[in-house]
């Protein structure tokens with residue numbers, strides 16, 4: 001039991017997989033956390049149910065019409081949550097003075113502005129929305145330093161690495177005796193498949209991950225290994241690492257969430273059942289620990305841990321991401337935007353599975369790498385890449 005005042009938490013993307021798990025952990029600790037704001041894109045029914053349970057001060061939806069609907073429903077139910085709509089409202093609930101913690105769990109580029117607003121306001125930012133960091137890495141990390149925000153990675157791999165590194169780990173890995181980060185990957189549902197089998201993959205197959213239950217976009221990214229590519233870029237920014245210092249290790253059991261190797265020969269790993277409530281609880285309670293609802297790990301049940309190298313010829317997205325990080329500037333933003341369009345087209349049945357990496361590669365070749373020092377340039381690169389991707393899709 002904690003006797004300090006409860007922390008006010010904003011959950012961006014509350015109705016998604018990470019958002020729901022976050023509210024599950026928060027509900028286990030009513031004396032520690034109070035929900036300031038919840039946001040959703042279109043899923044107004046789910047947001048209504050969450051408002052009834054968690055009684056936030058504010059709720060934000062994308063469209064005015066949905067906000068009007070939610071306002072009425074909440075009034076009928078006697079819940080006095082204020083309802084707003086649009087990106088400006090998202091930015092406000094992320095930066096509001098009374099907010100202590102922001103869970104950034106919107107999927108894709110749509111999360112960039114509110115996440116950056118939370119960083120600029122010096123909040124404790126729990127970062128699930130990896131796309132925001134991939135798009136704006138240098139600028140994002142500069143803002144963290146300038147504002148004094150506490151940035152805690154929620155992506156399970158980065159959360160694991162964070163736990164395996166010394167508390168103060170900025171300024172380059174070598175300074176802390178770290179020789180390599182070992183980023184584990186489950187390999188997704190199509191591990192070991194060859195090109196001819198991959199060509200026939202359906203959205204339903206791609207969204208059925210063997211170990212993790214997640215939103216549809218990240219599920220497809222896990223199947224193409226683009227998720228691991230985005231995570232490689234994410235790790236470079238979070239831990240001041242060069243792409244060469246990060247080794248991707250396929251580990252099908254998803255029990256080791258990632259590792260840090262040191263110059264004395266030590267390799268430190270973080271293990272646990274694959275359940276996002278562990279990194280979420282870590283972020284919420286940091287630097288303390290709280291109960292998360294995750295089952296204890298039974299090593300006898302796990303029995304064995306396997307490791308193999310990723311197949312970059314069948315899954316080219318990992319290579320494309322590494323190349324984008326090495327190219328620097330707006331290259332990661334272009335990669336991310338092209339991938340978001342490609343995944344959407346794949347989920348709509350307009351593009352085959354192998355077409356995702358192909359389209360990302362073509363858009364990359366069509367977009368020059370520009371400086372990513374300013375937000376305006378990053379957003380322009382994102383828009384241009386989306387246009388290039390849609391044009392290519394429509395001309396097929």
Ligand code: NAD
Nearest residue numbers: 013014015016017018040041106107110128129130214215
């Ligand atoms: P999800 O699709 O389940 O949920 C996304 C949430 O964002 C929903 O609340 C949705 O309403 C909201 N949203 C979507 N588009 C929006 C828009 N344009 N504007 C405002 N809100 C919008 O996704 P998820 O699986 O919870 O993933 C969220 C983020 O966390 C992603 O960046 C993902 O890569 C990352 N992540 C997820 C997991 C996981 O296990 N699910 C693990 C690691 C990292």
Ligand code: MG
Nearest residue numbers: 155156157231
């Ligand atoms: Mg991950």
